Amino acid sequence: MSNDLSGDFESLGLPANLCESLKTIGYELPSPIQAQSIPVLLTGQDLLGLAQTGTGKTAAFALPILANIDLSINKPQALILAPTRELAIQVAEAFQSYAKNTPGFHIAPIYGGQDMRAQLRQLQRGVHVVVGTPGRVMDHLRRNSLDLSQLKTVVLDEADEMLRMGFIDDVEWILDHTPKSRQVALFSATMPPAIKKITANYLNNPQRIQIEAKTKTVERIEQSYVMVSPSRKIDALTRILEVEDFDGLIMFVRTKTATVDLAQRLEARGYASAALNGDINQKQREITIEQLKSGKIDVVIATDVAARGIDVPRITHVVNYDIPYDNEAYVHRIGRTGRAGRSGKAILLVTPRERHLLRSIEKSTGQAIQEARLPTSEELTTRRVSQFRESILETLDSQELPEFKELISEVQAEANVSADEIAAALAYLAQSDKPLFVEKDKMLDEPFNYERRDSRRRDRDDRRGGNGGGRHNNTPMDCYRVEVGRNDGLRPGDLVGAIANEANMRSNNIGQIAINDTHSFVQLPQNLSSETNKVLQRIYVRNKQLSPKKVDDSEFPRQRRDRRPSNNDRRPNNNGDRRPNNNGDRGGRGDRNYRSKDRSNAR
Structure with a gap:
């Protein structure tokens, strides 16, 4: 395929109404993936598109689909499969914006967690395009509520992500239920064996388009990381923000709830902040980005999906408050700064248990990330005093203050105190919300001591009998049976990671685990809330x-109990090597073989 990008969207063969919509949105020239994919898809050929996140893949497949839609046929003519609810919503919104000048066009996003009745009504009224997560699409196909008889095109968006989340079998099942004559477009950042298999089995002589990343990470971005205890991340972040001279800043977290929580906590600390996540509608998203552009807010806290497409020139810093599990996500995150030849800075907060993720990122990008230390209490004090002194001198230089001088003279005479004493009192009042003299904090002031913390961890494991698990406190426990076992490849770390992460439960509150062939048992604290029980019901582990x-507690096997994974556990990988257990911040969530119904939105 030609790499000539000199043409505009009209030259690619798109109809005038779509080109007009693109001008309204602000698209001027097609990106490389768009310039090469659109002509291929317009002709009906199958396509294999290999490109990194953030290269414009959505428009690359949405525009030719819209160009080929027959609005007189009120049945789905295109099906887009997306790995997550957030991405499905984003793709549907993109279609709507591109179809602004296409009256009569209808699209239905279908995903788990949404009322099935609303989706059924939407499909019954008739739609031209369906965007959905695999599990919910399967639900509708089984109900015969999704008619694919008129289907022309299937798009697999972020196919490697669907593989990582365990959806490949579902994707193949769906493809088997589509017309043989349909066009298939598969977009993926990588080509693992399972994606190659789908390409070979379901794509007909596809055109392969590969967009090579110019660099894994932008050279103008200064990258560093800070090692910090999980319980002190917000305090460490506050110190970083105080000493960094940033203009606009985007901060990444893993969950939608974390965006709101962190935005509120930063607002309370005096930073103009806003959350950006998949639950925020398009209008509010546009308002937030516009406020960031104009300087009304300085910090946006976002999830990976919600941040896609953000290009704000004043973003000088990116902070990874939560380290991503996916190396490509890291590259995409820090790419929000240092754009168009500008410089930028990326800071990563890493907890001790996440060191393996840091090493993985360095290996993937081929660049070492330098460790930085947090500013000490003394350095913060020096900075605050210096800023306070400068503000005093600036005020003396720029303001006439006769009334205030007279007031000070009156206080001095009445209280029989010196001007120095009055000035000291005023300085104290001025700094009451943010003390000039920062109290020492041993945990944040001292360099992070890996050896000391590892020693403490080993001591804890020794006191627990060396098994790194079991009941870590005196919390009364109930016994639960779960319907996944050894035959499914279940490990104790899978259960601990899934429950701790999804139910927001501390891993040391998860008791003994016993794994059988077809089911398992796990001890959990008594009197769980109804909300926690609902979350537990939605969790998937090993695709079950x-x-x-x-x-009854008597059902828990007493003779054999599977070890809870300790921080020092090591298990063999497929090559027989012994590698770290990859436990995440809450004891195992780094093992990615689980998903919740809310996260995958596929059931």
């Missing part, structure tokens, strides 16, 4: 729903 059921 846990469906936990409280059972």
Whole structure:
């Protein structure tokens, strides 16, 4: 395929109404993936597109689909499969914006977590395009509520992500239920064996388009990381923000709830902040980005999906408050700064248990990330005093203050105190919300001591009998049976990671685990809230729903209990090597073989 990008969207063969919509949105020239993919898809050929996140893949497949839609046929003519609810919503919104000048066009996003009845009504009224997560698309196909008889095109968006989340079998099932004559477009950042298999089995002589990243990470971005205890991340972040001279800043977290929580906490600390996540509608998203551009807010806290497409020139810093599990996500995140030849800075907060993720990022990007230390209490004090002194001198230089001088003279005479004493009192009042003299904090002031913390961890494991798990406190426990076992490849770390991460439960509150062939048992704290029980019911591990059921404690096997994974656990990989257990911040969530119904939105 030609790499000539000199043409505009009209030269690619798109109809005038779509080109007009693109001008309204602000698109001027097609990106490389768009310039090469659109002509291929317009002709009906199958396509294999290899490109990194953030290269404009959505428009690359949405525009030719819209160009080929027959609005007189009120049945789905295109099906786009996306790995997550957030991405499905984003793709549907993109279609709507491109179809602004296409009256009569209808699209339906279908995903788990949304009322099935609303989706059924939408499909019954008739739609031209369906965007959905694999599980919910399968639900509608089984109900016969999704008619694919008129289907022309299937798009697999972020196919490697669907593989990582365990959806490949579902994708193949869906493809088997589509017309043989349909066009297939597969977009992926990488080509693991499972994606190659789908390409070979379901794509017909596809055109392969590969957009090579010019660099893994932008050379103008200064990258560093800070090692910090999980319980002190917000305090460490506050110190970083105080000493960094940033203009606009985007901060990444893993969950939608974390965006709101962190935005509120930063607002309370005096930073103009806003959250950006998949639950925020398009209008509010546009308002937030416009406020960031104009300087009304300085910090945006976002999830990976919600941040896609953000290009704000004043973003000088990117902070990874939560380290991403995906190396490509890191590259995409820090690419929000240092754009168009500008310089930028990326800071990564890493907890001790996440060191393996840091090493993985360095290996993937081929660049070492330098460790930085947090500013000490003394350095913060020096900075605050210096800023306070400068503000005093600036005020003396720029303001006439006769009334205030007279007031000070009156206080001095009445209280019989010196001007120095009055000035000291005023300085104290001025700094009451943010003390000039920062108290020492041993945990943040001292360099992070890996050896000391590892020693403490080993001591804890020794006191627990060396198994790194079991009941870590005196919390009364109930026994639960879960419907996943050894035959599914279950490991103790899978259960611990899934429950701790999804139910927001501390890993040391998860008791003993016993794994059988077809089911398992796990001890959880008594009197769980109804909300926690609902979350537990939605969790998937090893592609199977846990469906936990409280059972009598006597059912828990007493003779053999599977070890809870300790921080020092090491297990063999497929090559027989022994590698770290990859436990995440809450004891195992780094093992990615689980998903919740809310996160995958596929059931």
